[in-house]
Amino acid sequence: MAELDAVIEQTLRDSDLAHEHLGPGRWLVDLPGTHKLKTVCGLIVGEHALRVEAFVCRQPDENREQLWTFLLQHNARMYGVAYSIDTVGDVYLTGRLPHAAVSPEELDRLLGSVLSYADDPFNTMLEIGFGTSIRREWDWRVKRGESLRNLEAFAAFADPSRRPPPASRPDGGA
Incomplete structure (x- = not known):
């Protein structure tokens, strides 16, 4: 030993x-x-x-x-x-x-x-297992004017204004 x-x-x-x-x-x-x-x-x-x-x-x-x-x-x-x-x-x-x-x-x-x-996959794991809580925390902080600094890694899925638009379908539909 x-x-x-x-x-x-x-x-x-x-x-x-x-x-x-x-x-x-x-x-x-x-x-x-x-x-x-x-x-x-x-x-x-x-x-x-x-x-x-x-x-x-x-x-x-x-x-x-x-x-x-x-x-x-x-x-x-x-x-x-x-x-x-x-x-x-x-x-x-x-x-x-x-x-x-x-x-x-x-x-x-x-x-x-x-x-x-x-x-490397930590944020993905949190999004999968704690997504609802993260979105709730994001909304609460926005309403109160609190800092979002430690939630920025989740902005793309927690903040509706930052979500990318849905990709258009290959058949021309939306």
Whole structure:
């Protein structure tokens, strides 16, 4: 375990990632994102493998089946981790890396995968699972003259005035 901890420690330092060593074989790493501001990733050294776990979003308020379908379709193309849900429906990224494969390059690749899969589709996941709440919040803020700054990523679907017009049909109909 000490050998793996040393590899993890050096990799995280070399990557300038904020991290916390919770004890032998237990790490928390902050992965800064663009859409999801931060993803906290746990690295846990087990008997045979390094376990990777990262919370992505809480259980959806609506369209659960649509969100699960979206996540499962992405799982087939992902590297090192896969989307999973816990007993209440919260979404995580989870994976395992055999001890023999733990290297600075592989840890970097794995953490990059976690960041990419948590951050890139984050707004789409929120639109699917929380669209009604986001639209309601948008409308409430507009009525009260409140800032929309942290909702701007959802303007195209939350703000009726910004929605693109429907595409015309190929047969000339509207």
